[in-house]
Amino acid sequence: MEVNEKFKELLCSVKEKKPLVHHITNYVTVNDCANIVLAVGGSPVMADDINEVEDMVSIASSLVINIGTLNSRTIEAMVKAGKRANKLGIPVVLDPVGVGATPYRKETALRLIKEIKFAVIRGNLAEIKILCGMNAASKGVDSEETLTDDAKEVAKVCAKNLNTVVAITGVNDYVSDGNKVMVLKNGTKMLTTVTGTGCMTTSLVGTYCGVTKDYLLAAAAGILTMSMSGEKAYEKLTEAEGSGNFRVRLIDEVFKLKGEDFMRRGSINEVC
Amino acid sequence: MEVNEKFKELLCSVKEKKPLVHHITNYVTVNDCANIVLAVGGSPVMADDINEVEDMVSIASSLVINIGTLNSRTIEAMVKAGKRANKLGIPVVLDPVGVGATPYRKETALRLIKEIKFAVIRGNLAEIKILCGMNAASKGVDSEETLTDDAKEVAKVCAKNLNTVVAITGVNDYVSDGNKVMVLKNGTKMLTTVTGTGCMTTSLVGTYCGVTKDYLLAAAAGILTMSMSGEKAYEKLTEAEGSGNFRVRLIDEVFKLKGEDFMRRGSINEVC
Amino acid sequence: MEVNEKFKELLCSVKEKKPLVHHITNYVTVNDCANIVLAVGGSPVMADDINEVEDMVSIASSLVINIGTLNSRTIEAMVKAGKRANKLGIPVVLDPVGVGATPYRKETALRLIKEIKFAVIRGNLAEIKILCGMNAASKGVDSEETLTDDAKEVAKVCAKNLNTVVAITGVNDYVSDGNKVMVLKNGTKMLTTVTGTGCMTTSLVGTYCGVTKDYLLAAAAGILTMSMSGEKAYEKLTEAEGSGNFRVRLIDEVFKLKGEDFMRRGSINEVC
Numbered sequence: 001m002e003v004n005e006k007f008k009e010l011l012c013s014v015k016e017k018k019p020l021v022h023h024i025t026n027y028v029t030v031n032d033c034a035n036i037v038l039a040v041g042g043s044p045v046m047a048d049d050i051n052e053v054e055d056m057v058s059i060a061s062s063l064v065i066n067i068g069t070l071n072s073r074t075i076e077a078m079v080k081a082g083k084r085a086n087k088l089g090i091p092v093v094l095d096p097v098g099v100g101a102t103p104y105r106k107e108t109a110l111r112l113i114k115e116i117k118f119a120v121i122r123g124n125l126a127e128i129k130i131l132c133g134m135n136a137a138s139k140g141v142d143s144e145e146t147l148t149d150d151a152k153e154v155a156k157v158c159a160k161n162l163n164t165v166v167a168i169t170g171v172n173d174y175v176s177d178g179n180k181v182m183v184l185k186n187g188t189k190m191l192t193t194v195t196g197t198g199c200m201t202t203s204l205v206g207t208y209c210g211v212t213k214d215y216l217l218a219a220a221a222g223i224l225t226m227s228m229s230g231e232k233a234y235e236k237l238t239e240a241e242g243s244g245n246f247r248v249r250l251i252d253e254v255f256k257l258k259g260e261d262f263m264r265r266g267s268i269n270e271v272c
Numbered sequence: 273m274e275v276n277e278k279f280k281e282l283l284c285s286v287k288e289k290k291p292l293v294h295h296i297t298n299y300v301t302v303n304d305c306a307n308i309v310l311a312v313g314g315s316p317v318m319a320d321d322i323n324e325v326e327d328m329v330s331i332a333s334s335l336v337i338n339i340g341t342l343n344s345r346t347i348e349a350m351v352k353a354g355k356r357a358n359k360l361g362i363p364v365v366l367d368p369v370g371v372g373a374t375p376y377r378k379e380t381a382l383r384l385i386k387e388i389k390f391a392v393i394r395g396n397l398a399e400i401k402i403l404c405g406m407n408a409a410s411k412g413v414d415s416e417e418t419l420t421d422d423a424k425e426v427a428k429v430c431a432k433n434l435n436t437v438v439a440i441t442g443v444n445d446y447v448s449d450g451n452k453v454m455v456l457k458n459g460t461k462m463l464t465t466v467t468g469t470g471c472m473t474t475s476l477v478g479t480y481c482g483v484t485k486d487y488l489l490a491a492a493a494g495i496l497t498m499s500m501s502g503e504k505a506y507e508k509l510t511e512a513e514g515s516g517n518f519r520v521r522l523i524d525e526v527f528k529l530k531g532e533d534f535m536r537r538g539s540i541n542e543v544c
Numbered sequence: 545m546e547v548n549e550k551f552k553e554l555l556c557s558v559k560e561k562k563p564l565v566h567h568i569t570n571y572v573t574v575n576d577c578a579n580i581v582l583a584v585g586g587s588p589v590m591a592d593d594i595n596e597v598e599d600m601v602s603i604a605s606s607l608v609i610n611i612g613t614l615n616s617r618t619i620e621a622m623v624k625a626g627k628r629a630n631k632l633g634i635p636v637v638l639d640p641v642g643v644g645a646t647p648y649r650k651e652t653a654l655r656l657i658k659e660i661k662f663a664v665i666r667g668n669l670a671e672i673k674i675l676c677g678m679n680a681a682s683k684g685v686d687s688e689e690t691l692t693d694d695a696k697e698v699a700k701v702c703a704k705n706l707n708t709v710v711a712i713t714g715v716n717d718y719v720s721d722g723n724k725v726m727v728l729k730n731g732t733k734m735l736t737t738v739t740g741t742g743c744m745t746t747s748l749v750g751t752y753c754g755v756t757k758d759y760l761l762a763a764a765a766g767i768l769t770m771s772m773s774g775e776k777a778y779e780k781l782t783e784a785e786g787s788g789n790f791r792v793r794l795i796d797e798v799f800k801l802k803g804e805d806f807m808r809r810g811s812i813n814e815v816c
Contacts, residue, residue, distance in 0.1 A: 027299040027571040028578055028590050034300055034467035039515050044467065045370065046300050049343040052376035059373065071593040071617070073343070098589065101603065104596035193799065195578035195588065236512055240780055243583050244795030251516030255465065299571040306572055306739035311787050316739065317642065318572045321615040324648035331645065345615070508784055523788030527737065 008259030015041035019061030019210025026068025029196025033203040039255040042207035053081035061210030068097040082116030091119035091209040095202035122167040185267035186227035193243040229253035280531030287313035291333030291482025298340025301468025305475040311527040314479035325353035333482030340369040354388030363391035363481040367474035394439040404430040457539035458499035465515040501525035552803030559585035563605030563754025570612025573740025577747040583799040586751035597625035605754030612641040626660030635663035635753040639746035666711040729811035730771035737787040773797035
């Protein structure tokens with residue numbers, strides 16, 4: 001089966017199975033994450049109290065952990081939920097938002113990757129580098145670094161070191177399981193004008209992880225769903241519209257995405 | 273006065289009195305809840321710290337308690353605010369989001385209905401059943417159960433048992449005070465593609481409860497405001513639009529709703 | 545240089561420098577605050593844990609403190625972040641949301657202005673009056689008081705008393721450093737139909753404060769960015785649209801705002 005054909009199947013599978021995607025995430029972009037999961041066909045649930053996260057994740061198809069607005073209360077819930085998910089074989093996805101911005105974020109992220117086995121970790125180049133102990137410039141939650149060919153190598157090395165699928169998003173996107181690297185070239189700069197497009201991408205990755213054991217493919221599917229929908233939203237934007245309507249149209253396009261879009265529009269290259 | 277005429281008066285009353293609706297709610301859909309209350313003509317205020325909830329609810333016209341992302345800190349605030357509201361005769365509305373998903377939610381919801389007298393409890397069929405000690409399948413925060421005629425009976429029995437108005441929303445909606453049942457048939461499946469349409473409905477119910485003592489009517493008005501606006505938003509959706517624009521148009525339609533819409537469009541039946 | 549020319553330069557400066565604006569804010573309007581900062585050209589970051597706020601604010605260009613959903617945990621983080629910002633010469637902006645609604649809000653706001661030196665405080669007339677120890681009617685988070693000429697005097701006196709720039713927004717807006725008062729007359733009533741337009745204005749003020757030491761000008765620029773964009777959004781609203789699309793178009797217009805708009809559309813008067 002061609003890789004494009006596999007993405008099509010994955011999208012169908014999401015719409016059919018409606019995976020329950022448990023999120024422990026930040027309060028800034030949480031509503032957009034819920035709506036994007038619904039738009040692609042999944043079922044989001046947000047729960048972060050330590051008294052219920054183990055029960056919630058037990059009925060979920062996947063768990064998304066996002067440290068965007070981490071605090072001491074929710075960190076413990078993340079660890080507890082992640083460990084339970086690991087025990088039950090439920091895939092866990094990490095978004096290490098702004099991991100380079102403060103020591104507290106870095107310590108937390110390092111604790112999480114030590115205590116939890118992640119199926120996929122998605123971040124920008126700086127975030128992934130920092131997580132892997134490489135040097136990187138970070139400013140707040142946005143990466144200053146321009147994505148270069150270097151990202152391909154970073155994805156591969158980090159995936160091997162962290163024993164997980166690593167997804168680096170930016171102008172181009174790189175997904176690796178430590179052996180293969182998929183290079184994805186869809187997207188639009190307009191995606192950087194809306195908050196939470198990174199978080200939403202991670203939530204989409206989590207949704208696809210809920211219906212397959214091929215986490216490399218799931219990560220790529222999540223990224224392509226966002227980047228292709230971003231392109232389509234941008235193409236429909238009228239002269240009178242800006243980042244407000246772009247955000248609305250982005251959800252529209254994820255909602256309307258068809259399996260065929262991966263064939264027609266997806267720019268996907270597998271390399272080694 | 274005809275029932276349709278009463279809804280019209282209720283909407284006018286909201287726009288005139290601008291009731292202050294105090295929310296202790298989840299961080300996922302809170303912004304939409306605030307905007308929907310403003311759209312219908314009310315004035316939302318969100319406050320959940322135990323040091324201020326009693327003072328805040330004292331100046332409010334109604335209180336909405338929503339357990340969507342409950343935690344140990346806010347649960348105590350819910351109880352305290354609810355008790356104060358009861359003492360002052362301010363109506364309290366409960367949304368037992370995902371009550372069947374975890375034991376912690378169930379315990380919390382049961383504690384709330386034990387310690388607080390609610391004017392209205394609004395949920396889907398599974399949530400209401402669980403609250404009443406009946407068996408029900410629940411998956412995350414969404415009900416898997418198809419609404420059947422059974423819902424009419426459940427609404428009535430639960431309203432009697434819980435000594436409150438019970439509103440069950442789904443394909444059809446059922447509102448009962450334990451004697452009468454109102455069957456409401458507006459709506460569109462599109463409402464299930466956006467997060468928080470249930471929460472927003474509860475916030476609308478809370479808004480109407482702020483201007484009348486007829487909580488059965490207020491519950492029905494809140495539900496109809498959402499379901500009729502959903503229909504209208506769906507009708508205006510263009511080929512190029514999906515769930516993103518639907519959500520935006522939904523707020524538009526609540527904002528533009530007129531008393532006449534209840535007459536022209538409302539599908540309302542009172543049964544016993 | 546004319547004052548209009550200065551606003552133009554300020555907007556250019558934001559787009560060029562992309563100031564990092566650290567927020568400790570409420571969970572109701574936080575997403576809109578992030579998107580409005582991005583729309584004008586800044587870079588928002590939200591972080592409220594006491595273990596990281598000092599580190600985060602140290603790399604920021606400005607700090608916005610908003611007490612919309614204050615709680616005991618975040619209040620301590622506000623104080624800590626504010627003090628560090630003061631030490632580093634990073635401007636701090638306060639939004640005393642609903643300060644008159646509960647004693648807890650008032651105590652907190654008074655503690656904040658005692659322990660932190662603010663560059664700008666932005667609120668409605670009632671909020672500013674209460675902060676200054678004047679009598680004012682407040683209902684929830686919205687001001688009931690109609691803005692009169694009295695606001696001009698209040699802005700000036702409070703700015704002098706509190707030793708900061710004070711910005712009072714309403715039908716007309718008044719910004720003062722204790723000597724000069726700027727009277728701004730743009731805007732539309734439609735801005736009151738959307739939650740968070742006050743918070744977003746404060747975030748815009750914070751963004752401009754990140755690129756200039758002229759906080760009077762920065763406050764006026766933030767207010768004008770919102771009020772002029774509100775006007776433009778309202779003008780583009782179609783018959784079929786309401787407060788949902790107005791909110792989306794508002795972000796569009798901030799995104800599309802040009803320096804020339806301050807000349808063409810800005811209604812700005814400096815008085816003494």
